[in-house]
Amino acid sequence: MSYDALVIGAGANGLVTAHYLARAGKHVLVVEQRHAADPSADIGWVPDVVIRDLGLARAGLRIEQPDPWITVPLAGGRGGGGTLELSRDIGRSVEAIRHISPSDAAKWPEFCNRMRTLAGVLERLYLVPPPDIESTDARELARIAGLGLYVRRRGKQTVIDLARILPMSITELLDDWFESDVLKGLLGALGIWHLKQGPRAGGTAFNFLHHHAGSPAGVFRPPRSNVTQALSALPGVEVRHGERANVLAPNGRATGVVLEKSGEEILAPLVVSSADPRSTLQPVAIELDPEFGRAVDNIKARGVVARGTLTLESTPAYSTLCIAPSLDYLEHAYDDAKYGRDSATPYVEVQKTDGRLELHVQYVPYTDGAANVQRHQALQLRVAQVLGAQPSQVKLHSPDEEELQHGSTEGHLYHGELTLDQILFMRPVPGWSRYRTPIEGLYLCGSGTHPGGGIPGAAGRNAAREML
Amino acid sequence: MKQYDAIVIGGGHNGLVTAAYLARAGKSVLVLERRPRVGGAAVTEEIFPGFKFTMFSYVVSLLRPEIIRDLDLPRHGLHILPLESTVTPMENGDYLAGWADHDETRRELYRHSPRDAEAYDEYGRLMHFMAQAVKPILGMVPPDPTSFAPGDLAGLLKLGKHFRGLGAERLHALVKLMTMSSADFLDEWFETDVLKATKSASGIIGTFLGPRSPGTAYVLLHHYMGELDGVFRAWGFAKGGTGAVSEAIASAARSFGAEIRCDAGVSKVLVRTGRATGVVLENGDELPAGIVVSSLDPRRTFLQLLEPEHLPSHLVADIKRFKFRGSSGKVNLALDALPSFTCMPGVGRQHRGAISISPSLDYVERAYDDAKYGEFSRRPYMDIVFPSMIDPGMAPPGKHVMSIFVQYAPYNLNGGWTDAKREAFGDAVVNTVESFAPGFKSQILHRQVITPLDIERITGLSEGNIFAGELALHQLFFLRPAPGWAKFATPVRGFFQCGSGTHPGGGIMGASGRLAAMRILKDGK
Numbered sequence: 001m002s003y004d005a006l007v008i009g010a011g012a013n014g015l016v017t018a019h020y021l022a023r024a025g026k027h028v029l030v031v032e033q034r035h036a037a038d039p040s041a042d043i044g045w046v047p048d049v050v051i052r053d054l055g056l057a058r059a060g061l062r063i064e065q066p067d068p069w070i071t072v073p074l075a076g077g078r079g080g081g082g083t084l085e086l087s088r089d090i091g092r093s094v095e096a097i098r099h100i101s102p103s104d105a106a107k108w109p110e111f112c113n114r115m116r117t118l119a120g121v122l123e124r125l126y127l128v129p130p131p132d133i134e135s136t137d138a139r140e141l142a143r144i145a146g147l148g149l150y151v152r153r154r155g156k157q158t159v160i161d162l163a164r165i166l167p168m169s170i171t172e173l174l175d176d177w178f179e180s181d182v183l184k185g186l187l188g189a190l191g192i193w194h195l196k197q198g199p200r201a202g203g204t205a206f207n208f209l210h211h212h213a214g215s216p217a218g219v220f221r222p223p224r225s226n227v228t229q230a231l232s233a234l235p236g237v238e239v240r241h242g243e244r245a246n247v248l249a250p251n252g253r254a255t256g257v258v259l260e261k262s263g264e265e266i267l268a269p270l271v272v273s274s275a276d277p278r279s280t281l282q283p284v285a286i287e288l289d290p291e292f293g294r295a296v297d298n299i300k301a302r303g304v305v306a307r308g309t310l311t312l313e314s315t316p317a318y319s320t321l322c323i324a325p326s327l328d329y330l331e332h333a334y335d336d337a338k339y340g341r342d343s344a345t346p347y348v349e350v351q352k353t354d355g356r357l358e359l360h361v362q363y364v365p366y367t368d369g370a371a372n373v374q375r376h377q378a379l380q381l382r383v384a385q386v387l388g389a390q391p392s393q394v395k396l397h398s399p400d401e402e403e404l405q406h407g408s409t410e411g412h413l414y415h416g417e418l419t420l421d422q423i424l425f426m427r428p429v430p431g432w433s434r435y436r437t438p439i440e441g442l443y444l445c446g447s448g449t450h451p452g453g454g455i456p457g458a459a460g461r462n463a464a465r466e467m468l
Numbered sequence: 469m470k471q472y473d474a475i476v477i478g479g480g481h482n483g484l485v486t487a488a489y490l491a492r493a494g495k496s497v498l499v500l501e502r503r504p505r506v507g508g509a510a511v512t513e514e515i516f517p518g519f520k521f522t523m524f525s526y527v528v529s530l531l532r533p534e535i536i537r538d539l540d541l542p543r544h545g546l547h548i549l550p551l552e553s554t555v556t557p558m559e560n561g562d563y564l565a566g567w568a569d570h571d572e573t574r575r576e577l578y579r580h581s582p583r584d585a586e587a588y589d590e591y592g593r594l595m596h597f598m599a600q601a602v603k604p605i606l607g608m609v610p611p612d613p614t615s616f617a618p619g620d621l622a623g624l625l626k627l628g629k630h631f632r633g634l635g636a637e638r639l640h641a642l643v644k645l646m647t648m649s650s651a652d653f654l655d656e657w658f659e660t661d662v663l664k665a666t667k668s669a670s671g672i673i674g675t676f677l678g679p680r681s682p683g684t685a686y687v688l689l690h691h692y693m694g695e696l697d698g699v700f701r702a703w704g705f706a707k708g709g710t711g712a713v714s715e716a717i718a719s720a721a722r723s724f725g726a727e728i729r730c731d732a733g734v735s736k737v738l739v740r741t742g743r744a745t746g747v748v749l750e751n752g753d754e755l756p757a758g759i760v761v762s763s764l765d766p767r768r769t770f771l772q773l774l775e776p777e778h779l780p781s782h783l784v785a786d787i788k789r790f791k792f793r794g795s796s797g798k799v800n801l802a803l804d805a806l807p808s809f810t811c812m813p814g815v816g817r818q819h820r821g822a823i824s825i826s827p828s829l830d831y832v833e834r835a836y837d838d839a840k841y842g843e844f845s846r847r848p849y850m851d852i853v854f855p856s857m858i859d860p861g862m863a864p865p866g867k868h869v870m871s872i873f874v875q876y877a878p879y880n881l882n883g884g885w886t887d888a889k890r891e892a893f894g895d896a897v898v899n900t901v902e903s904f905a906p907g908f909k910s911q912i913l914h915r916q917v918i919t920p921l922d923i924e925r926i927t928g929l930s931e932g933n934i935f936a937g938e939l940a941l942h943q944l945f946f947l948r949p950a951p952g953w954a955k956f957a958t959p960v961r962g963f964f965q966c967g968s969g970t971h972p973g974g975g976i977m978g979a980s981g982r983l984a985a986m987r988i989l990k991d992g993k
Contacts, residue, residue, distance in 0.1 A: 159613055
């Protein structure tokens, strides 16, 4: 059996790359280490162009954009203080916010519009390879100039906002606009998603906008979908489950993969990995080029999120429950993580998708890659307390457990933090942002590449287009 | 009444530099200083009989060499003495030292980590190069990226060319320096915690950030600029204290014909039909001038000296948003004898350099944690020098002065600063030093504790921020102090800004003052 291309990993990006390659007439095999598909929802914006190109709507793609998109309990005991619920409809959100702060309510529409404009700029950057600022190629320079012009056409305020806001902390950004702790807490939480940084860290405003990409104005939680499942249902690509594959690259050229269990070698002239760059490249690239190897070692992918599920007797009314009562609450949660401890009072979010309740718990810092039963139980108890549930109803995977089970470096869902030094032409490593690697025939297409995690399919599509 | 071509408000080093350059170009210039002496935050005062202190800023490293040259400052008394070394006492009784002798420093590093000793030279070369690469930007009026004016487009193009000319590797390093935390940046190079802690400390100076906060790597680089023109470690100490630097610039300005009037605080800038016509002094006197230049920080320049109706409302909003958040304090001590540190007992060459109290990254980060929630650090980061060891004129024979720069002391302390809080802060500082140098407390003759609130009261720097506004990425270059107003002009014609709150800002650098003067002279009026 011979293949034109092998793709490691059957997540959204791996499958998107595989299908784009298959559409171009290539014979593609995808090797996935999991035995069965991951039942958890894909969180993030699935770009329309991917849906259209691959016909995902016909393959059963369902995108949930819940409305109201967030529910936050207000102080005054469990349920006693009522809730704040924000809706897609900006006017309704204004009404809801008015109960906690009339001044914040008045600013809400303008805030939503400004953020939407900035996220729109990011969306445009995300659906193409990152600008190559070292290039001397006239076409690339023209493209960069075009991007520059595009931004300038959004108006003076947009240029200033981009320069000012992207390097800011989410705390500074929100303090510029709002006074209510509750509102700032629920918005600020999005700014720290999958970062080992607190809300006062520069760059968290960018992370906030990154996760706003693809959402309508006034909605600050990304949509949830079954895109991986829909992609799996698409015909045209062969998938082998339950096999962990490593890249074969004798003499600096990728020739295929070797399966870890059986030692079987599968050959192909093109190998694409959607696994994280560190685990893909560390075994093969280090001797090849020490500088590159060092850059790969230096990728920051410090997992800080435990994910899992919550089982309740009855389905709750909310779509997303957010426990992040203030920016200081988040900052305190981060303080623990700085010194390697799980947050004593973590930020917890419950996301209801297809009736399943999924958990996002931050900060649970990666430590040593070992399972620790005591730590696990303590965390379970804390999360249960925060939610007012029983510990037995909470199931969690820490980043350490994630790495143990699935090999993703430090259990980081995005294969690399979305900090300003790890985006655009710096992602996954400086100078190698075009999905290529120093190993001929080996490409990357996962979240570790531009535009990063939380946008299922974007990196996969960009990568496939580079290869073709 | 004499009509001056230009009045400069504030006799800090930037105001004096602007005045000197304007006078040198033939303008009649008057500098108005609120305090009895020039210098602003760069002053030397005899606080206790026989003991002279550099009250606030205490080291000189960033002063632009072209200013030293143009104004011929050595002739006016500027004499910089090198700081020999940096010693960091560790909590286990060991130490990390960086000496003047490069080979000795390497041997010392090797003792901690052979790998780090290897990386040290390469790191030094990179930082040296990066500082060189940024240098032209410090000497450039920031172009406005929102404007389509030919001058701005040309400036942007020049900037683009400059960056591309660096080459890929260095361009990437620059992006990292602009965006990372100093801890993360240093992690890519070194493994020795105390080395990373000591190096990262220069990334937190004057900021309300910890070593693990993104943005601090830039401040790290900012402090490397000082190591430019005098080979390695141009960190130095001015003979006579930093006040002597101010005096030298003042003397140069006078030699070009500038007048300097102390005890002359300015309350308002006079504006008629959108044009500055002079100033009103605190005593009510009006002084007319064709050009008025403010070296005060942006908040005072725009919100105090002018009336809101002179400014577009978005600029008022931008300036109100400009972050100061002073975070540093100073403790000045008169000593009977030099302290003996556990890690390096007795008196020796360590006293001729800096003692850095930064035993580990977690130590510095914890110091920041206290400040984040509105308390001063219980065990602060400190940078200690003994000026009397370098310049014996600072203290009576046999006695010494000790200058302790302390972080963090937040301006907005929970409950506000009181005399009792100030003393408690002083105690925290002294007790922490005592833990590294037992017996030290008994050597103290006099103690002066300066909080950010004191810095604000005495020097006028808003919230006691030593850089006249935080050196955060979103407050630099064309955003310093506000988008559209980073080129030293203001919406009021004939009224200019020249303080550290403008590009490039921070430290005893003088670059803002010089660029402002150039801009004013180029404008003709």
